Amino acid sequence: MKDNSITTAxxxxxxxxxxxxxxxxxxxPGILSTANDYSxxxxxxxxxxxxxxxxxxxxxxxxxxxxxxxMANECADVLALQKRTQASYIFGHSYGGLIAxxxxxxxxxxxxxxxxxPGVSINGSISVAWASNYENQxxxxxPLDAFxxxxxxxxxxxxxxxxxxxxxxxxxxxxxxxxxxQQKLELLPTNLREHREIARLDNTxxxxxxxxxxxxxxxxxxxxxxxxxxxxxxxxxxxxxxTIRKFPQLNHFGPDQSGPRxxxxxxxxxxxx
Numbered sequence: 118m119k120d121n122s123i124t125t126a127x128x129x130x131x132x133x134x135x136x137x138x139x140x141x142x143x144x145x146p147g148i149l150s151t152a153n154d155y156s157x158x159x160x161x162x163x164x165x166x167x168x169x170x171x172x173x174x175x176x177x178x179x180x181x182x183x184x185x186x187x188m189a190n191e192c193a194d195v196l197a198l199q200k201r202t203q204a205s206y207i208f209g210h211s212y213g214g215l216i217a218x219x220x221x222x223x224x225x226x227x228x229x230x231x232x233x234x235p236g237v238s239i240n241g242s243i244s245v246a247w248a249s250n251y252e253n254q255x256x257x258x259x260p261l262d263a264f265x266x267x268x269x270x271x272x273x274x275x276x277x278x279x280x281x282x283x284x285x286x287x288x289x290x291x292x293x294x295x296x297x298x299q300q301k302l303e304l305l306p307t308n309l310r311e312h313r314e315i316a317r318l319d320n321t322x323x324x325x326x327x328x329x330x331x332x333x334x335x336x337x338x339x340x341x342x343x344x345x346x347x348x349x350x351x352x353x354x355x356x357x358x359x360t361i362r363k364f365p366q367l368n369h370f371g372p373d374q375s376g377p378r379x380x381x382x383x384x385x386x387x388x389x390x
Contacts (some may be wrong), residue, residue, distance in 0.1 A: 118134050118135065118156070119136070120132065120134060120178075121133050121134070121135055121169075122178075123198060123201050125193060125194055125197050126197070127190075127193075129174065129179075129180035129190075129194070130179065130180045131171065131172065131173075131174070131179050131180065131194045131197065131198065132152070132171075132172035132177060132178040132179050133152070133170060133172060134152050134159070134169070134170045134172070135167065135168065135169050135170075135202075136160065136163040136167075136168050137159075137162065137163025137166055137168050138163075138166075139166045139167055140166055140167065140204075140205060140206065140388070141166065141167045141169060141203060141204035141205065141206070142162060142166045142167070142168055142169070142204055142206040142207065142208060142384075143169050143170075143195060143198055143202065143204045143206070143208070144158065144159060144168060144170040144171070144207075144208050144209075144213075145171055145173070145195060145207065145208065145209035145210070145214075145216050146170070146171070146173060146176065146210065146373075147209075147210045147211030147212045147213045147214075147373070148211060148212040148236070148307075148311050148312070149300075149301050149305075149308055150176070150213075150304075150373060151172060151176050151177040151300065152170040152171065152172045152176070152177055153177070154373045155170050155210075155377070156170075157377040157378065158372050158373065158377035158378075158380060161377060161378045161381035161382070162381045162384060162385065165385050165389075166206075166385075166388075167202070169198060169202050169204060171194065171195065171198055173191065173194070173213075173216075174186065174191070174194065174307075175304070175306070175310075176304065176307065182306070182310055187314060188215075188216070188219055188314045188317075188318065191216045191220075192216065192219050192220045192223065195207065195216060195217075195220045196220060196223075199220075199224070199226065199227070204227075205226070205228040205229070206227070206228060206229050206230070206231070207220065207227060207230055207231070208230075208231040208232070208233075208372075208384055209230075209232050209233075209235065210232075210233045210234070211233070211234055211235065211236050211369065212236040212311050212315065214232035214233060214235025214236060214237075215235050215237055215315065215318070217230055217231075217232050218230070218232060218325055218328065218332075218352075219318075221325075221328045221329075221330050221332070222324055222327045222328050223327075225329050227329075227330040228330055229330055229331045229333070229388055230328065230330045230331070230332045230333070231332070231333040231335065231383075231387060231388075232332070232333070232334060232335065233335040233336070233337075233371060233380060234335070234336050234337065234340060234342065234345040234349075234369050234371075235334075235348060235352070236315050237315075237318075237322050237344075237348040237351075237352065238315050238316065238319040238320070238344065238348075239320060239322060239344075239347050239348060239351055240319070241319060242343065242344035242347045242348070243312070243315050243316070243319075243344045244270065244271075245312050245313065245315070245316045246270065247266050247267055247269075247270035247271075248309060248312060248313065250266055251263045251266050251267055251305075251309060252309060254266060255305060255306060255309070260302040260305055261286060261289070261290075262282075262286065264301060264302060264305060265282055265285045265286050265289065266282075267305075267308065268285060268289065269282065269285060273340065273341025273342050273343075273369075322348070322352060323355060325352060325355050326356070328357065329357070330358075331358045331359075331360075332352075332356045332358065332359040332360070333359070333360050333362060333383070333384070334353055334356075334360065334361045334362070335361075335362045335363070335364065335371075335380065335383060336349050336361075336362075336363055336364070337363075337364045337367030337369060337371045337376075338364065338365045338366075339365075339366065339367060339368045340367075340368050340369040341368065341369075342369055345369065349361060360387070362383050362387075364376060364379060364380070364383075367379065367380075
């Protein structure tokens with residue numbers, strides 16, 4: 118895998134990682150993730166494509182996010198990379214899926230767009246009620262407490278959502294590998310900014326009627342996220358040329374954890390057919 122970078126119009130440095138040969142595809146990671154988390158997906162896709170995994174602002178080696186951060190920055194970064202690589206295809210996961218859709222509605226140069234459970238909020242389906250307390254915890258230098266608040270608030274239901282905070286605080290360092298937990302804690306400020314963009318874009322899904330590219334809408338049946346199902350249904354009705362693909366055994370983290378090779382195969386089939 119080759120390390121590369123581009124400088125955007127606002128002077129930011131955006132890192133990206135390239136592997137494989139063939140038509141170019143851009144991979145856009147989700148919240149609390151870095152490009153490295155998608156290496157298995159990229160390696161699988163690289164059997165057929167040249168894969169460029171972008172390191173989004175505030176993540177990994179990219180330029181930091183600042184108070185001017187917005188979805189417009191993300192889209193400009195993807196379009197700059199698309200211009201550099203001449204990629205005709207983009208894939209986005211979760212918040213990366215939202216970025217992919219926002220990019221595609223403003224660009225006619227993309228042939229196919231693939232998203233997995235995109236972070237599209239409809240009538241507040243992706244809640245940010247946790248954000249105020251979370252921000253206070255970060256201001257008090259209590260990142261683990263903030264992560265606990267977020268984890269409980271965003272859990273798909275059941276035991277995790279009903280777990281007492283004190284117990285969740287004990288469990289997270291045990292359940293997660295130390296490097297993974299450290300990465301999440303370091304990305305908590307970006308998580309807050311990105312969820313506020315999701316909230317700002319709530320109920321703007323009608324804009325995706327302007328997407329000219331063929332679009333694959335993917336979701337995992339074991340996701341448990343009600344917001345994912347709501348988004349997939351509405352997007353399929355709005356985007357002019359869209360196809361739905363479900364994965365019976367995958368959860369929300371299919372592309373980076375539970376089934377990257379399976380997702381890669383679906384992407385490959387969609388592009389080639």
